[in-house]
Amino acid sequence: MTRYAAIKLAEALAVMLAVSFLVYLVLEANARDVAVKVLGQFSTEPQRDLWLAENGYNQPFIVRYLRWLWNFVRGDWGVSSHYREPVAVMLPPRLLRTGILAGLALLVMVPASFVLGILAGMREGTRTDRAISFASVVTTSVPEFASAVFLSAIFVFWLGWLPGASTTPGFAWEEVVLPVLVLALYATGYLARITRASMAEVMMQPYVRTALMKGASPARIVFRHALRNALVAPITVIMLQIPWLLSGVIVVEVYFAYKGFGTLLYEASLNGDVALIEACAMVSVLVIVVTQLASDVLYTLLNPRISFARRPDGAA
């Protein structure tokens, strides 16, 4: 178990290392570009040369990379060329806001999708199953930007119930309702489908038959026997869906002007804000790597059959 954890951790670190190299390569291989981005359009060639020299950009790429990596590891993430603020100071509040958004979205979609998926998977092929399955295919077919348009048309402009953009620097319930709804609408269907498939599979397992033959009631079969086994897959999938949620978050945050991590990354990309893109990319990758680790661990905890030896199917 410790050995397994150590191997996983080493793998995760190796992935992070490779990612950091890729990110640095893409963004900073051309030092002169970086100088232009940092110093701005009105800078002169001598200024740029000076800046390059001062910041060690005349050294070989690999040396620069290692120094950058060392700084990054120590928490020195550079200064945003657009916002003129240390990246390490800017990121935490943004991440917190996105965390709130994603957390609320999970809070909505997980129970909803579990209930729907279980209802559908409990008795495969019934009308309930077909209705839920079809509804989830439909909702997952509507991209976030489309549902954002539709929902804000209804709730902001037509009914006037909700604000269409986020303006408070802190947190306001009414401002997150729509973003959360859009995120949840798209993901709920997907997760419900996974829950349904998992539930349907579990319902065909011999031990469910055993329970039936014991004289267990349908409720007991579902809650005592099927549920726990059926939820192993969806719960691990939730963790693996975090990167995907992160993508959705970008669209939703941009649309609703929610000042979170997604808008920051989007604007950093548009502004060519090198230090900020690097940090955002690294943070998002870190989030993914950590959630994948967590998914592995969770899977083992939930599933007594596996003792850190095998990974879940499809989660290889």
Place this chain on the structure above:
Amino acid sequence: MTAIVEITDLHIALPKGADRHWAVEAVSLAVAPAEILCVVGESGSGKSVLASAIMGALPRGLRRASGNIRFKGEEITRLPESRLRAMRGRDVAMIFQEPMASLNPAIRVGRQIEEVFEIHAPAMAGAERTSRALDLMREMRLPEPAAMARRFPHQLSGGQCQRVVIAMALAFTPALLIADEPTTALDVTTQARILDLIRNLRAEHGQGILFVTHDFGVVADIADRVAVMRHGRLVEIGAVEQVLNDPRHDYTRQLLAAVPSLTPRVRADTGAAPALRLEGVSKNFGTVRAVDDVTFEVPRGGTVAIVGESGSGKSTLAKAVIRLLEPSAGRVLVEDADFARLGRGELMRRRRLVQMIFQDPHGSLNPNRTVGDVLTRAGVLGGLAAGGARAQAAELIELVGLEPTALQRRPAAFSGGQRQRIGIARALAMRPAIVVADESVSALDVSVQKQVLELLDRLQSRGGLTMLFITHDLRVAAQIADRIAVMQRGRIVEFGRAVQILLSPEHPYTAELVAAAPGRAWQARRAMASTETL
């Protein structure tokens, strides 16, 4: 005698589009108290459907069309689900083929037994439930019940799981126990112990038992009465002695004739030079030694069977011999070359010398290629020109007893036995020096098994076929092998002529295996009878 359960003229319909109309057709039978009724039949005979019909829980898509099932005089086909629920586990209990999968992997086994009390005796105090469960486990002769109760199913062996399942089934000493192939997935020695347990329980509690099996050996060991089913119909029913010894129906006779006998066939030892020699072959997986220093030889034209229970390393050995796995140590000598040490190029050239017939008739043929393609390609790889390979394919398909038109078809068009014949033809197409057969008949029904074994025998007597035959079934080994190697925990514990191994085993493990072979007593009697009639 009042039957516990009485079935009259039961018809169960298959869904539309199935290959026949009825899963169970016009079946009438009854189980008396303290009686073990064995329902025997090959796959698809409807015996399992019959069993679940009694529990009032038909698989989805199946529907009772007509007929009655009376349990202790009460018609249960019309009972509401709630009444059926109250009966299940209390008055009627059922155990299944896959013991491990029958237990919920996420719940400790003790809790799973206790649950029966929770369901049917909700008033019972928790402490009593626990102690009752432990009692049951003790009764099932499960070691250290208190500790075992806290384990999860995956921490138990298959036999232990089956005992837990039986414990659950017997918690309320039901009047009827339905056992659907309860020992099929278990090793012979374990099977023998479980059969023992069931017999003892019957003696103690006197419940009626409906025992579904495909194995006449098991029938001989356990049944009071036998019902033979075929294509959903009951072809014969009667007392065990009568059915086994004096079958009335042709089909029963056919089935009985196909049951492999423990009596070894006797063949002259040719004394031919060895075609395959293993010297100290070992295979390690990490720190586990799956195959441990195996040495023996297979004479040209002879057959050596490797017998062992699951996990004994016999399949690993087979894979090491044909280099599907790299042996960790030792030599595999084929035509004087060490097959285990051949370099890549040389190995590719010599691959054809060692061929394999695989276990699973469904997995051993590429579903996307026609039989002709498969055989022709094998011929080409065996060194023939394309035309020659095609001609050889046509010859081989006839040799294994299939129509020439089979060449144009894909594997899905064939039954399991036919596929196994194609697999044999493919191995022969390479013109190998030695054929390794890995459990090649264990997935087949007995009648088919018999035909395939006969085919192999015929091919061998036609000359030149040297075989290493891997099986878990001593009876099959007796039918095909000149010599038998008994494997246990990676080691060959005994190696010798088949007759000697089967009749006077030296190693205690061999003796145990021989003793555990189902239906041994019956077979011995049968063998005597057949010698007498000769």
Place this chain on the structure above:
Amino acid sequence: MFNFTTLTGGKPHPEVPALAEQFRGGQIDRREFLRTVAWLGVTAASAAAFAGVAPGAALAEEPKMGGVLRIAVAVQEITDPALVSWVEGSNLLRNVVEFLTKVDADNITHPFLAKSWEPSEDLKVWTFQLQPNVKWSNGDAFTTEDVVFNIKRWTDANSKSSNKSSFAAITSVDVKDTLTFSITLNRAILSIPEMFYAYTCPILHRDFDKVGAPWPKNPVGTGPYALAEYGVGQKAIFKRREGYWGKKPYLDEVRYIDLGSEISAHIAALAAGQVDFIARITANDIELVKKLPKVQLLTAHAASTVCIRMQTDQKPFDDIRVRRAVLLAADNAQMVKLAYRDLGVVGENHHVAPFQPEYFKLPAVARDVAGAKALLAEAGYKDGIDLTLVLGNTQGRWEQDTAQVLQQNCAEAGIRVKLNVLPATEYWPIWNKAPFALTFWVHRPLAVMTLDLAYRSTAAWNEAHFKSPEFDAALDKAMAIVDPKQRALAMQAVEKIVQDAAIMVQPFWADKFTAASTRVQGLRLHPSDYHDLTTVHLA
């Protein structure tokens, strides 16, 4: 004869009576008259009295004091106020720092930090008198020393400010006393008072460079508000300060909120009452804004435009036939109709708007696709030509829409235009580098101001690389003429040179729109997008 009062109380400039005569004779309109005499130092009150304009009706009741105004705007980085390259930034600054003069929404110049000014007869020496009693927010008195510091800073050899070319004509600044100074020019410039209201000309404290940029760390000013908080990309908060020299503004606090680049998010925020005022909306948004309850739409004609310019020294645009072919193919009327919802005035490819005072109407040039094809063939492109147009949607998607219509127009003439749309922030670094690009130019009250910045051979912002001594001379001539009518005549040559040189398609003049909650009152839309919040109050 009417007696004009001047800001200094002295004699009016000799051109004033002539202007009065022309106004009477109907040769120049009222607006033109008011503007011009204001530059020459005549007080607004006396000019208005002469022109027969009733003094602004007194407000029925005194507006309510207090409240917080929330504005949706991009809160970008501000380093040095003299280098601000975007109007929004200057609007933020405007709450704290002030200008020598103030140009109102009608383009009439008023005194601000400068109490009065007086030009010499030849318009080459301008004497300014500063407002007494102005105090910096750090307690220092505001003096000519501050002004001189700023003008020197702008015109310094190392200055990076666009002010450097605007004020290149200044040869010396002379301080008379703590409140009086004069500037001397090497050529006559009439619009000097107005030029001091350019958004890059806020007056900073004389010690600004001692602390230096960025401004939010050093926000000393003379204005009515003090900077309380500044977060790039997030928000900026200004709070009313005590001790302001002028009239106390109504608002307690002005809060700028950055809602990102999505204008629809801004509108949604306005609709939901999360902000009171959104700095910019485009023509495509106004139908929606009109439908919103409790929202007012403010519109104005403005001399802001897009220039789809071609660099005259880059292939294939070094061949005037190619440039001319593009101009002939372009359908400016269709561009304004489709890309700007017909909410503008068709442009004539010379960057002088019909509603600007010095406009001279040239004969119309008709669209001529066949002619364009012929020119192209003549230039050696018989099978058409492939061009790449770079643009950045710096003002919104309508820039791209304009380009798409041009793309269709050009396709008819065999000119295949590929659009390279960059994000706005990626566009500005290269706006003057791409051979073929679409750039937005803000409104300036006088066409000559823009022309001087953008087309003079030596101009820093000459993105078309247009070099024409005739143009420079013609422009000099026009800039020195006080009489608007004469000036317009002189502009004929200027406009003709630009149009004939075919350096750009300048399709239309885009009207300005902003939207605000109906509780915002006293707000006037300034064509230059300058927000004067001192008159704004909340209902």
Place this chain on the structure above:
Amino acid sequence: MTLFRALRRPTAAFGAVVVVIWVACALFAGLLAPYDPLISTTALVEPFSRGPDGKLFLLGTDMLGRDILSRLIFGARTVVLWAGLATATAYVVGIVGGLAAGFYRGAVDQILSFAANVILSFPVLVLYILIIVTLGSSGANIVLAVTFASAPAIFRIVRALAIEIREQDFVNAAITQGEGAIRIMLFDILPNATGPLVVDACLRVGYTAITIGILGFLGLGLPPPTPDWGTMVNEGRAMAMVFPYLVIFPCLAISSLMLGLSLLADGLREASREGSRA
């Protein structure tokens, strides 16, 4: 076979019809579209009404006066072509890598799997944005971005399938016959992996179409005036509240394509499950 069985389900048949319609639009856009999608006429004609020149615009015109129906039909070409092409490229890369890793295992597998892990550690959209922002927006770069982002996921699927099929005895048979590795991968492993891969491909084309849409929506899509559904949504968004049809139709288009592909994929999955049960 599986396809026919799948098409017997009404939902799958419906899905297939929708997909076929869009593919037909992509193939025969020139014949099907009533007008030139790039030519401006009258701006903002409401759906089902005629412009001043009497032309009928079934789905109306956009703010530049281009026929929305024609743009949708030509947009299908953009989406189906680029999404299809991008997915196909991703599949080639994923299949080659996946087969090699699944067949050879060992070091090859470890290196390829690690590379896949690294790429998959990026949120997809972050990866797209990085690539598009660094290289600029064009069809080729979208193909590149999709390949880069999707190939690792396909690689994993193919690898898992290859490992599973590799364990099947017919592959062992081929190995013991001395069959070459490439032939085994191409003739024994790949054909038997097509079922799950076809299902995955259906969904992946849909996701890619959505992603192209998202890129368009974020203003990083194909350069104008290429008709592209995501860009149409983005362009129409500002006016969506007043002229909702500007965004509703392209949203419906992209959603219907995705829905069609999902239903088809579902049908195929169910059908192949039935097929394997029978």
